[in-house]
Amino acid sequence: MIKPIRVTLVLMYFFTVALSGSLVSLLRPFNPDNTRICGRMFSWGAMKLLGIKLIIEDADILKNMTPSVVIANHQDNLDLFVHGAIVPRRTVSVGKKSLKYLPLFGQVYWLSGNIMIDRRKSRESINAMAETTEALKKNKTSIWVFAEGTRNRGKGLLPFKKGAFHMAKQAGVPIVPICASTYPGKIDLGKWRAGTVILKVLPPIETELLGKHDLSELRSTTHELMARTIDELDRRVSA
Secondary structure (H helix, E strand, O other): OHHHHHHHHHHHHHHHHHHHHHHHHHHOOOOOOHHHHHHHHHHHHHHHHHOEEEEEEOHHHHOOOOOOEEEEOOOOOOHHHHHHOOOOOOEEEEEEHHHHHOOOHHHHHHHOOOEEEOOOOHHHHHHHHHHHHHHHHOOOOEEEEEOOOOOOOOOOOOOOOOHHHHHHHHHOOOEEEEEEOOOOOOOOOOOOOOEEEEEEEOOOEOOOOOOHHHHHHHHHHHHHHHHHHHHHHHHHHHO
16 A cells, blocks of 8 residues: 555655756756756655665765766666765766656756767767767766666666766766665565665776776776675675
């Protein structure tokens, strides 16, 4: 009985925050800090309504973070609420252009200054790469990327796409990994205490001195590091 009530309340909360976020973003359109503010708003109430306990570790790394490419594991639609709690200052994301047409949320996403592309069009992808480099180097803005490129549905970390690593190398900025423990299939919204999710921020990985041929190894070692960390977080949640 509690699950449908929760889902209904979260949907109501989602649209309320989306409307509020739209108003905030209209007052300061395309400000790169809008994403952090809206992320906090989405996460704060939704996690309480869903009965999910969120533990955040090593968030201090983000306090003095220089412009960086932040990469995180992408599991489910609830990532909006899970990762929303930890979006750093002046951080935007690269997302599908189709998001722009979602009622209310799409407008918030667009007005928050996030970079929207049609991945089917190579020219748009090239332009987006130039735009992210500009944001990282000149606008002192960080870029959030789900490096897997799609949701893994809790079935383990998928192979990483190249884009985030090329982006970091081209701009000469660090990569900051953020890992969330696996929650699809482990969160029971039918229980008063639905479950626990741990978010852990890992130390920055410098890219400035890397050669172009080092990026493949960097992608592989970063994937291994994040996979090990997620496994460790999963063991702790299950203990």
